[in-house]
Amino acid sequence: MTDLQDLVTTGAPGLPGGDVSSSESLGLEAKPLSPSRLAWRRFRRHKLAMLSSVILILITVLCVFAPLFTKYGPNQLIRVNGVKFALQHPQHGHWFGTNERANDMWSNVLYGGRVSLAVGITVALASTAFGTVVGVLAGYYGGWLDDVLMRITDLFLAIPFLIALILLTDLPASQPWAQTIIGPSHSVRSIIFIIAILFWMPVARILRGLVLSLKEKEFVEAARAAGASNARIMLRHLVPNCTGQIIINTTLAVAAAIVTEAALSFLGKGVDIFTPTWGNLLGNNQGFLESNPALVLAPGFAIVITVVCVNFIGDGLRDAFDPKQLSV
């Protein structure tokens, strides 16, 4: 799993400074490495995670710099000799064929990836940040605050996920106040908001559990004895010690959010159907599954490959930050 140096320098996880004392007591000359350097070292050893990172970077570059890789716009009508070039099979110049509206599918997948990746990353960051705040507050203060926050978490978990998403996506259309907060119905912004609202609960629970155990540790006691305020203890001592879990969860949330956006779009309740997203492409072209499979397979595989990569990276990060598998 790890070489000797790693074992020695890691020491007890969650205890800053634990590494120094243990290496001294063992009488070994170990160069102290920062936790992030150690994590990076272990991550590099996870071959699939490294490969996935490369593929994911490649996908991201293709999507972000889409105009460099395709000469068509996503909604650009393609005509050949004045005739609409619709529902073509994959061929030279149109690698994934063209759809019903005579748009190039390759360019749609690239431009769609922009939205899908943006939704995934933004939802992951926003929901993890919110979940972290809830979890740390609940775990640190305990008592009634913990009760209230955890019951709210339970409540959010009790509501059927996809149904709640569907109801929320329609909310801005009929409620002006909702539109001012989350943006027009079926806009990218509103979809990001709505998915994030229903995504923070697992992180909150995990972080609460971590903080519950961390706050009893000596370094928190030491900080308090030194006169640190509650805010300082939480921000400078507790949150940094949860970095591993936070990063792992953010990564996995990216995958889950991409799938959720696609699921919503597949049901016709996601981003409006004229904005290409991987889910929309899949949903819009569903009817051509048997006659023109490339139209469905291209966005489908884009989703699956991205999600496989993100999940492998998540696994690599788990190994990197949690080498002893302390948390499942």
Added chain:
Amino acid sequence: MTRRVLWAIPVLIVGSFLMFAALHMTTDPVAAARHNNVTPDALIRFKHDLGVDRPLLVQYWTAVSNFFRGNWGTSFTSQGPVWPQLRTALANTLVLGIVAGVFYVTIGVIFGMISAVKQYSWFDHATTGLSFIGLSLPPFVFGLLLILLVGAFYEKTFHSSTPLLPFVGGVYSPTTHGFNLWDRARHLILPVLVLSVQEIAIYSRYMRTGMLETINSDYIRTARAKGISERRVISHHIFRNALIPLTTFTAIDFGALAGGLIITEQIFGYQGMGLYFIDRYSNADYPALIPWIMIVIIFVVVFNVLADLSYAWLDPRIRLD
């Protein structure tokens, strides 16, 4: 323990109220009636009969008390009583969910068990690799792939005019009348597979982790030291203990089932709770939707409580405060 159970009640009330409120905010049953050229008088009477002219909390209270009195009213969609259709949808979803559940839990547990007992073997590596891919296969992608396989691909390869398995038409073939086990089973195969891929991956991962944790615990060493055969240690001590967290997981899964397996139902046109909701939601069919909301929330909350209780009951080390 009692506290845990008592907490379920506010979750139930607030949860159902939130969904009720969201339903009221996003839909307008009167607008639906307006399309049917109803006279203004009739519209006012209709509004009054529905009770949508009253405050939301009053409406919620009426809806809940009507629900518990079994006074469910008439569906706008079917113009008939609500219960028969809701019952069919619930039964369809439960049949699909339970058949799929038995399938994926069994396979997942067996795979996870073998992986753990033969840790780092080729089987373990293969299962781990496959489970990552399974985990990353969303039901809508996998479902469409399966349709392609049993449909176009099968028909082309075997020069058949019919697909290998039915994937449209929901629960029965249109030509089938009444109950037909064979036809029903054939319609279940694809939805069950679609539901199972991710779940098998999840369950085998959980089972593997659970077994590995148990294998390294002291009482297993004690059991081995007592001279119990390896087979018995695995089946009686490790396996049983590793199943405890899975029980909780299964209970929660089962509770979430009532909400429907929307994506799967949508792909195969399977008339379960998910499609029931989506169809009636677009009609703002309140009488049909309110019992749906109540049943779904009750399911979730009750099975969450059961999950907690079963955990404490199965593992005496866990104590609920």
